Amino acid sequence: MRNIKQKNTLWYASLSIFCLFSFSMLLSACEQAQNNDGKIHLKLWYWNRSIDDGLINAVSKQFPNIVLEADKINDYDNKVRTTLAGHYGVPDILGINTNVAPFFPDEDQFVDLKTLGAEELHSQYLDWKWNLGMTPSGRMIAFPMDTGPTALFYRADIFKQAGLPYEPDAVANSLKTWDDYIQAGVKLKNATGGKSMMFDTATTIYTQMMAQSSKQYFDPSGKFIGDQAQVKNAWNEATKVVQMGLSAKLQMWTTDWNKGIVNGLTASFVGAAWMKQILQETAPATAGKWRVTYAPGGAGNSGGSFLAITKASQHPKEAFEVIKWLQSPENQVVGYTNIQLFPSTISAFSAPQLHQAEAFYGGEDTTKIFAQSATQIPRYYMGPDDGTVSGPITDQLALVEFQHKIPDQAWTDAIQRGQRELLR
Amino acid sequence: MSSLVQSTSTPENTTIRKAVVQKSNWRKYLPLYLSIAPYFLIFLVFNLTPTLFSLYLSFNKWDGIGRMTFTGFNNFYFVLTDPIFGKAVLNTFEIWIMSTIPMLFLALVLAFLLNQRRHSKFAYQLCYFLPNITSTVAITLIFGSLFAPQYGLINTTLSVMHLPTVQWLQDAWPMKWAVALMVIWRWTGYNALVYMAGLQSIPTEYYEAARIDGANTTDIFFNITLPLLRPVILFTVISSSIGGLALFTEPQVLFTNNGGTGNEGLTMVLYQYWQSFASHHFGFGAAVSWVIFFIMLAFTFMNWKIVQATER
Numbered sequence: 001m002r003n004i005k006q007k008n009t010l011w012y013a014s015l016s017i018f019c020l021f022s023f024s025m026l027l028s029a030c031e032q033a034q035n036n037d038g039k040i041h042l043k044l045w046y047w048n049r050s051i052d053d054g055l056i057n058a059v060s061k062q063f064p065n066i067v068l069e070a071d072k073i074n075d076y077d078n079k080v081r082t083t084l085a086g087h088y089g090v091p092d093i094l095g096i097n098t099n100v101a102p103f104f105p106d107e108d109q110f111v112d113l114k115t116l117g118a119e120e121l122h123s124q125y126l127d128w129k130w131n132l133g134m135t136p137s138g139r140m141i142a143f144p145m146d147t148g149p150t151a152l153f154y155r156a157d158i159f160k161q162a163g164l165p166y167e168p169d170a171v172a173n174s175l176k177t178w179d180d181y182i183q184a185g186v187k188l189k190n191a192t193g194g195k196s197m198m199f200d201t202a203t204t205i206y207t208q209m210m211a212q213s214s215k216q217y218f219d220p221s222g223k224f225i226g227d228q229a230q231v232k233n234a235w236n237e238a239t240k241v242v243q244m245g246l247s248a249k250l251q252m253w254t255t256d257w258n259k260g261i262v263n264g265l266t267a268s269f270v271g272a273a274w275m276k277q278i279l280q281e282t283a284p285a286t287a288g289k290w291r292v293t294y295a296p297g298g299a300g301n302s303g304g305s306f307l308a309i310t311k312a313s314q315h316p317k318e319a320f321e322v323i324k325w326l327q328s329p330e331n332q333v334v335g336y337t338n339i340q341l342f343p344s345t346i347s348a349f350s351a352p353q354l355h356q357a358e359a360f361y362g363g364e365d366t367t368k369i370f371a372q373s374a375t376q377i378p379r380y381y382m383g384p385d386d387g388t389v390s391g392p393i394t395d396q397l398a399l400v401e402f403q404h405k406i407p408d409q410a411w412t413d414a415i416q417r418g419q420r421e422l423l424r
Numbered sequence: 425m426s427s428l429v430q431s432t433s434t435p436e437n438t439t440i441r442k443a444v445v446q447k448s449n450w451r452k453y454l455p456l457y458l459s460i461a462p463y464f465l466i467f468l469v470f471n472l473t474p475t476l477f478s479l480y481l482s483f484n485k486w487d488g489i490g491r492m493t494f495t496g497f498n499n500f501y502f503v504l505t506d507p508i509f510g511k512a513v514l515n516t517f518e519i520w521i522m523s524t525i526p527m528l529f530l531a532l533v534l535a536f537l538l539n540q541r542r543h544s545k546f547a548y549q550l551c552y553f554l555p556n557i558t559s560t561v562a563i564t565l566i567f568g569s570l571f572a573p574q575y576g577l578i579n580t581t582l583s584v585m586h587l588p589t590v591q592w593l594q595d596a597w598p599m600k601w602a603v604a605l606m607v608i609w610r611w612t613g614y615n616a617l618v619y620m621a622g623l624q625s626i627p628t629e630y631y632e633a634a635r636i637d638g639a640n641t642t643d644i645f646f647n648i649t650l651p652l653l654r655p656v657i658l659f660t661v662i663s664s665s666i667g668g669l670a671l672f673t674e675p676q677v678l679f680t681n682n683g684g685t686g687n688e689g690l691t692m693v694l695y696q697y698w699q700s701f702a703s704h705h706f707g708f709g710a711a712v713s714w715v716i717f718f719i720m721l722a723f724t725f726m727n728w729k730i731v732q733a734t735e736r
Contacts, residue, residue, distance in 0.1 A: 014455040254568075403686060424485070424499075
């Protein structure tokens with residue numbers, strides 16, 4: 001008797017475990033299929049600090065018939081790719097970072113925003129930024145969010161000590177080209193006895209010169225132009241700085257780089273508007289010593305993101321209304337004041353909130369500089385394989401800087417490696 | 425007991441019982457099968473299916489979103505002729521040797537010394553195990569600031585003592601040592617505990633006899649402990665080779681996806697991750713993982729042969 005009872009208990013126990021398991025699987029599968037409040041539900045994916053959270057919360061007030069389900073996603077690119085591949089749970093609106101071009105081969109996964117009447121907004125936005133969301137076939141798959149206009153960040157006190165011009169206008173006038181900048185670097189190194197260097201790392205010079213170029217690695221027809229003058233010039237200037245011993249050899253995003261900013265080893269760098277916050281949070285003690293002025297070599301863009309509407313969306317029209325509102329000039333001003341997202345709408349640049357005296361930069365109005373840079377950036381084309389061919393170049397540049405590789409050999413290897421990568 | 429039961433049952437009896445057993449076998453074991461079914465279902469869905477899919481994927485070109493295009497053995501050809509993959513394989517084995525040998529030696533010495541202590545063994549054991557259960561990412565971030573080339577703790581200390589500094593994160597061999605040192609720090613304690621368990625199974629009579637014969641600690645270590653520990657040592661060699669060949673987090677956090685300057689810190693598995701999840705060449709990445717699978721298979725086979733040879 002006892003044995004049978006035991007057997008039964010075992011039966012029930014295992015059956016219930018199995019049922020629980022299947023039930024929970026079923027539940028998670030059904031989770032998505034429930035909203036009948038009569039409103040339009042839109043799903044938005046973004047990453048931390050890419051859109052102001054206050055604005056996201058305000059969407060339901062602005063559009064009473066829309067519920068915006070916004071999710072902050074980690075490990076963003078992989079989740080986006082796997083979700084798009086699975087054709088399940090694809091959001092209506094998708095944030096895309098500066099790497100919009102790798103999505104060009106899959107342009108059919110996105111709604112052509114021109115079909116929703118995007119073109120009438122074109123004149124409000126920076127033309128070069130607008131153009132970055134256009135695929136070579138002329139579809140507009142991404143709508144402008146923020147931008148990364150670049151400028152020269154420098155330590156006025158160290159410049160002064162080195163006998164260089166140190167007021168923003170004077171610096172901009174004396175450092176018109178990258179060669180001027182390098183010559184000033186020699187002077188600064190000699191005057192400080194090597195305690196301060198003009199350049200953080202050769203990679204910054206290379207990437208920032210490329211950020212100023214209207215030609216990148218491919219033309220819109222897909223032809224490789226990454227071994228031409230614009231790339232070679234940037235390479236030459238970067239390797240020249242290494243060979244002249246003017247680099248502080250501090251790689252970006254390392255603790256050493258932070259330390260160099262804090263203790264004054266790095267006297268200057270060219271960087272995008274979003275570097276402001278990184279600089280201020282890294283080196284609060286250097287407040288008042290930094291200035292921002294126009295970068296040598298001209299205006300450039302580094303970074304900045306986009307919003308796209310996926311083909312899976314049931315409500316592309318409403319999604320576009322939400323995007324239009326989120327990225328209106330007024331709301332871009334909100335995004336800039338709250339989380340330092342530099343606007344892509346031209347009228348936002350004249351908003352008084354953007355033009356404040358910033359104590360960290362000695363009371364300077366840095367927006368004036370960045371806004372001017374933003375309006376002067378040339379149109380350029382980013383191709384889907386830019387990263388594939390630029391990766392080997394910066395890799396080889398690191399070898400020149402840190403392992404004394406001969407620049408000519410490194411250049412040959414970089415181009416060869418890039419060409420090989422493209423065969424895959 | 426079993427022999428007793430067998431001797432009492434006649435041949436006919438057994439056949440009848442067998443038939444009954446076979447009939448009710450399913451009913452009898454069904455609850456058990458049901459209980460373990462979730463694991464196998466999950467394995468089927470989340471392990472076996474992706475594995476088979478990756479085999480299919482490895483013959484295709486796929487960016488993760490659009491259509492796959494069949495490319496035959498192109499992916500395999502590319503990976504097998506890629507000098508950077510060759511470097512990654514070499515790095516993996518170099519770092520494995522650089523970390524495993526000192527690590528196991530240290531672990532053995534630690535275990536041997538600890539085993540001779542009478543008191544407060546537990547506190548030591550706890551300390552040994554702590555590095556192993558600490559988050560690898562946290563460890564790597566801390567080691568990253570120790571190894572930082574200009575203002576890292578190690579190089580600052582070296583320059584204070586007027587010794588030449590080491591470019592831990594930029595020069596080829598120091599980069600490998602940086603990774604190896606982290607592995608050593610993380611796994612020495614764990615292996616010491618495994619050795620401790622092995623040491624405790626060695627009868628104390630051997631040690632006492634040796635002492636009476638006038639052997640000192642070194643003699644005892646090399647002539648008694650080491651030979652008797654051989655099976656345990658083999659176990660740690662095999663388990664650390666499995667871990668060492670799959671090395672990923674330390675170089676990834678320390679040197680980012682491409683393995684740092686000159687790809688000197690790139691391991692096989694990191695190469696696979698870099699290609700598929702950072703460069704979105706998912707078909708190629710699948711081919712890479714199959715190549716890694718065969719490298720590990722060959723290595724495991726070698727391991728197994730060595731174990732067999734030593735058992736004879």
